[in-house]
Amino acid sequence: MASSMRNGAQAATGGQLFKDTVFWVAHKLPSRDYILELIKKNGGIVTHLENQADLRIADHTMKKKYVVPDSISYEFITDSVRKGVTQLPDRYLILPPFDQTTQESRKRTRTIFTPAEDASLLLYVESHTKDRTGNQIYKVFAESVSFAWSSWGSILCRALRHTATLY
Structure with missing residues (x-):
């Protein structure tokens, strides 16, 4: 039996x-x-160690979180043998799911207020004589900075109250 077949005839590569x-x-x-x-049968070498392999073959239908990085689908092998020509491995690359990459880049810790942000909040609140205790002052201030208005009110009440002579 021929080592690689194409429509019942031996491939031009002769099993290589x-x-x-x-x-x-x-x-x-x-x-x-x-x-x-x-x-x-087609001249490839199989190794038991991932790091020694030129190409890693995996199942493209499996849950992609379990797939080895930079692996290619087993269809690369079957299509290459069926067509009698080595296919391009890039077409069979198994990519991680979209949400996996965004999960890694997700923010995992709270962003700390810098001393400059603390100072700008104090100056802003001290410059306004009315409605210092309501949330409206923080909502207006939050439009020009990166934090939510509720966090500015919290930081003033908890951390900066001892430094401010506002009340």
Whole structure:
């Protein structure tokens, strides 16, 4: 039996589609034995260590949070053998889901007020003689800065009250 077939005829590469290419194949792969057989019959080398592999083969249908980074779909192997030509691995790249990348960049800690922001709040509140105790003063001030109006009121009441002679 020919090592790689294309429409019933042996491929022009003669079973050398993956010559000298080292593959790592994920253990949770459907038809893993079949994929390993295709790789070996077409000149590929299989390793048990991810970091020694040129290409990492995984299941593109699996939950993507479990997929090894920079892995490619097992369809790369099956399509290459079926077509008789090594396909472009970039077309089979398994990308992380969109929300995973945004989750990593999400803010995880509270942003601290700087001394300059504290000073600007004090100057703003001291310059207004009316409605110092209401929320409206903070709502107006928050329009020109990066924090919400409620946080400005809280910082004045808790942290800066001892420094201000406002009340």
